[in-house]
Amino acid sequence: MNLWLRMIRVVLRALLGQRLAPLDTSRVYFRVWPHDLDINLHMNNGRYLTLMxxxxxxxMLRTGMGRVIFQEKWMPVVATAMVRFKRSLLPFQFFRLESRVICWDEKWFYLEQKLLRGDREVAHAIMKGCIRRSGGVVPPAEIFERVLGEAVESPAMPDSIRHWQDSEESLRAGYEGEGND
Structure with missing residues (x-):
């Protein structure tokens, strides 16, 4: 139930809050509650992903993408996530979650998400996701054009994202090459 309450709060604040440009950073504030904890009495690693x-x-909502995605009955999907956990979040601590689009290609959005306690980074994630429709994937450029009424060029893809793509491809090739006896 707690996650539903958090989601309702996020949606209401997004709908009533300040609009963001597509490359702006979203900031959402949370507190660690007892049901967020694992057996080590800090926030469970899985909960980080849920809050992300x-x-x-x-x-999505604050940039206007959510309106188009929901109208079209498209579905946002995360394909890959890379998370680095740096510090623990303890019971009742406040923290903020920052989310932003880094860049995109013809299929994928690449996003950065950080959890911070004060100015200290607690966790850092890079997500690769897309928007799906019944015929396949909606190109990010099409989404931006629908939202903004004009084409938007992706920022340059950082080398770290390219390296991550290479690593992902290497993993995929390794699995596909192995027998399934």
């Missing part, structure tokens, strides 16, 4: 879903929802 809410950060992406806030970003």
């Amino acid at each position: 879903d809410l950060g992406r929802l806030d970003l």
Whole structure:
């Protein structure tokens, strides 16, 4: 139930809050509650990913992408996530989640999400996702054009994202080459 309440709060604040440009950073604030904890009495690693879903929802709604996605009955999907956990979040601590689009290509959005306690980074994630429709994937350029009424050029793809893509491709090739006996 707590996640539903958090989601409702995020949606209401996004709908009533300040609009963002497509490359702006979304900021959502949370507190660690007892049901967020694992057996080590800090926030469970899985909960970070669940809350990152809410950060992406806030970003979609506040940039105007959410309106088009929901109208068209498209579906946002995360394909890959790379997360680095740096510090623990303890019971009742406040933290903020920052989400932003880094860049995109003809199929994928690449997003950065950070959890911060004060100015200290707690976790850092890079997400690769897309928007799906019944005929396949909606190109990010099409989404931006629908939202903004004009074409938007992607920022240059950082080398770190290119390296990540190479690593992902290497993993995929390794799995496909192995027998399934």
